[in-house]
Amino acid sequence: MRDEATKAVTAIGQVLQEQIDHGLLAAGSKLPAERKLSELFGTTRITVREALLQLEAQGQIYREERRGWFVSPPRLAYNLMQRSHFHAMVSAQGREPSTEVISARLQPASAAVCAWLQLPALSSVIQICRSRRIDGRLVLYVEHYLNPQFFPGILEFDLNQSITELYARHFDLHYGRVRFEIVPTSLSVDAAAALRVSVGSPGLRIARVNYDQHGRLIDCDLEFWRHDAIHVGVDVV
């Protein structure tokens, strides 16, 4: 057991890794079933599963609940300094974005949201939950919380489009200062359900607090990314 390669888990991982690296398993393609793999490697499903979980942690593969394991596509470059929205960012990298609205309503704000938006207790906020895809793959679940005083009637608009553009076109609001908070953690129950992954999958939580061109705190977002879907870039001058 001294040699790493003699451990079944690492050995399986290395073989799969190699196949991926050499393009024999292309991005997005499906791996054989766990039972097939355990047969192929002459071991149990639990051992195979452990190897798969390690590759998942690395970001090489991902799973879709009860559908199978797939090879992860390249990560999206998320540059915090370029204040670009999802749709523009994804398109600029030659990939295809899409958005689905899950829910949108006025509701009482949670304590955490009150704190972020600096609102008094029991305030109402507009909550918009959306899931977003890159090339058809669910990668991001976002909860937006808007201070309702700045956005009268926004719930009447089509929220599948970019909210940033909606702000600009109909409310003459543009993002000014932004504060990001990045936490590596697992996906929340809601996020896991929306992204159709098993609860407890690793994820990246990015909270944004947004100010407008006049320095007023207008909204905040809570983004849950699949951990293998992005890499974050920041240029500090």
Add this chain to the structure above:
Amino acid sequence: MRDEATKAVTAIGQVLQEQIDHGLLAAGSKLPAERKLSELFGTTRITVREALLQLEAQGQIYREERRGWFVSPPRLAYNLMQRSHFHAMVSAQGREPSTEVISARLQPASAAVCAWLQLPALSSVIQICRSRRIDGRLVLYVEHYLNPQFFPGILEFDLNQSITELYARHFDLHYGRVRFEIVPTSLSVDAAAALRVSVGSPGLRIARVNYDQHGRLIDCDLEFWRHDAIHVGVDVV
């Protein structure tokens, strides 16, 4: 199985979570052994282990190889905009930093490092590997790569101290522009060994490329953080 709480794994997780939240299991304290827990919850070790792995993914607990499971201390706030070094940052948050040098030598640069430092093929670079602790807990493994032309004789100094301060005091070099690249992934083999965690543990990789006050590219760092040890803050103006 509709109700989440009827799943043994989630149930175990919730019980432990609650104990942690209410301070019955204090930060840094050790959980009972896996076998004890499986007895306590009337289930197998594998099931308990799965629950523990989920809490680990969430960042609530962590393990030390063959020593046991422990409750994670609060995360360190890592603000990319305040160009502060590890020692100052940790101290400012009322916690105790320490550093150990693992290796320091002049060596041929890997292809990746040549690219980062914009050096020609087969260049030599100074590599400094260090591990860092907060309140005694290993949280960070860093590989520094210095362009040797800017740092004659740096290997003679005590590298347990802050390298940033060394740059300033002895080489009159100060950080100017910095580029960060943040990738959620698992720890590299070296990093896992240095942090004494099992390979495949989730981690956060932060690569920094640093320019000096004259805009010259002087060095880069490859940081591997325990994923539950930090949250990253960025203010964009």
Add this chain to the structure above:
DNA sequence: AAACAGTGCTGGTCTAGTCCAGATAGGTAA
């Protein structure tokens, strides 16, 4: 006091299955 050898405890790794629930595709009936 210092070095050493046990010894029990811990997580790490692995076997060999079982049963369940959601996803899928093929076929059948309206």
Add this chain to the structure above:
DNA sequence: TTACCTATCTGGACTAGACCAGCACTGTTT
């Protein structure tokens, strides 16, 4: 054609054990 049903395939969850390697403590020897 369309709607539905059903058999099969997938991963998800779980049981009940096994052996190994490294850690920490204890008691003995030098």
